[in-house]
Structure formats: structure tokens, C-alpha cells
Amino acid sequence: MSDRVPLWRNPTDSPGGPYTWRIEKHPVLGELLTATCERGHESWLTTKKHSIADDGAVSPSYVCPIDGCGWHVYVRLDGWTGGVFG
Numbered sequence: 665m666s667d668r669v670p671l672w673r674n675p676t677d678s679p680g681g682p683y684t685w686r687i688e689k690h691p692v693l694g695e696l697l698t699a700t701c702e703r704g705h706e707s708w709l710t711t712k713k714h715s716i717a718d719d720g721a722v723s724p725s726y727v728c729p730i731d732g733c734g735w736h737v738y739v740r741l742d743g744w745t746g747g748v749f750g
């Protein structure tokens with residue numbers, strides 16, 4: 665699906681800018697998958713609630729949970745290599 669919004673992989677363990685995703689090493693919860701919306705809000709994306717295809721396409725659509733943001737899009741995680749998070 666070429667109309668998906670790509671999120672670029674942030675290889676670091678620090679928050680990235682808008683339109684990025686990363687694997688966050690949480691001191692208690694372990695490895696978590698996080699995504700950052702176009703306004704820079706970072707939040708967790710759990711693979712228990714979302715399914716992520718081999719090409720990184722996330723289903724269902726991603727909704728930024730921050731009050732008043734309203735970013736709601738179909739995204740694709742560029743550089744996705746699989747795994748279970750959250």
C-alpha cells in the first residue's frame with residue numbers, strides 16, 4: 665500500500681523527531697516499540713494490538729493518543745525487521 669505514511673527508523677535509544685519509530689529500552693518493561701507522530705508526540709505501539717506486516721505496514725491505523733492531537737493515519741515502519749513488543 666503505497667499510500668501509507670512512512671515512519672523512519674531511529675536507531676538510537678533517544679526520542680526521534682516526527683515521523684520516526686524506534687525500539688525503546690525501558691528499564692522495567694524491556695523493549696518497547698514507540699512511534700512519533702507528525703507533531704512530535706512519542707507513544708508506544710504494541711504488537712499485541714497492532715499487526716505489523718513483513719514490509720512494516722501497521723494494521724489497523726495508528727492514532728496518536730495525546731489529547732487534542734488527532735493524528736490518525738495508516739503507517740509503514742521503514743526498516744522493520746519483526747519482533748513482538750508491548
Ligand SMILES: [Zn+2]
Pocket residue numbers: 701702703704705728729730733734735
Ligand atoms: Zn500526536
